[in-house]
Amino acid sequence: QVQLLESGGGLVQAGGSLTLSCEASGTPFDTRVMGWYRQAPGKQRELVAIRTRTGSTTYSDFVKGRFTISGIVRNTVSLQMNTLKSEDTAVYYCYAQITPISADYWGLGTQVTVSP
Numbered sequence: 001q002v003q004l005l006e007s008g009g010g011l012v013q014a015g016g017s018l019t020l021s022c023e024a025s026g027t028p029f030d031t032r033v034m035g036w037y038r039q040a041p042g043k044q045r046e047l048v049a050i051r052t053r054t055g056s057t058t059y060s061d062f063v064k065g066r067f068t069i070s071g072i073v074r075n076t077v078s079l080q081m082n083t084l085k086s087e088d089t090a091v092y093y094c095y096a097q098i099t100p101i102s103a104d105y106w107g108l109g110t111q112v113t114v115s116p
Helices: none
Strands: 004-008 008-013 017-023 033-041 045-050 056-059 065-067 077-082 092-097 103-106 110-115
Touching: 004 092, 017 033, 017 092, 033 077, 045 065, 045 077, 056 065, 056 092
Parallel strands: 008 110
Antiparallel strands: 004 017, 017 077, 033 045, 033 092, 045 056, 065 077, 092 103, 092 110
16 A cells, blocks of 8 residues: 655744655555645645656745755655745645556645744
């Protein structure tokens, strides 16, 4: 059974940094796409950053220049978050699309809290 295991969330002061990691396990296949979404209380889930295995990246405007998504290595991806703001507080969800049928998978989420 495919699982996405997230780690690295926590509490940080504004201006600080955190690194999130996600590993897709339970599949013999490669992930085609991996990335991160987030959901703040009372808001819809939104894209943060996505990376394809071929190297393409997509960032939401609100994280450009502050967050960096790593390459996909052995079905693992990381998100380096710098200059965090209180509005970055949310549950961050790992997303993966796994070959060969391009099925979508989600992690359970990891809480990121940025104090003012």
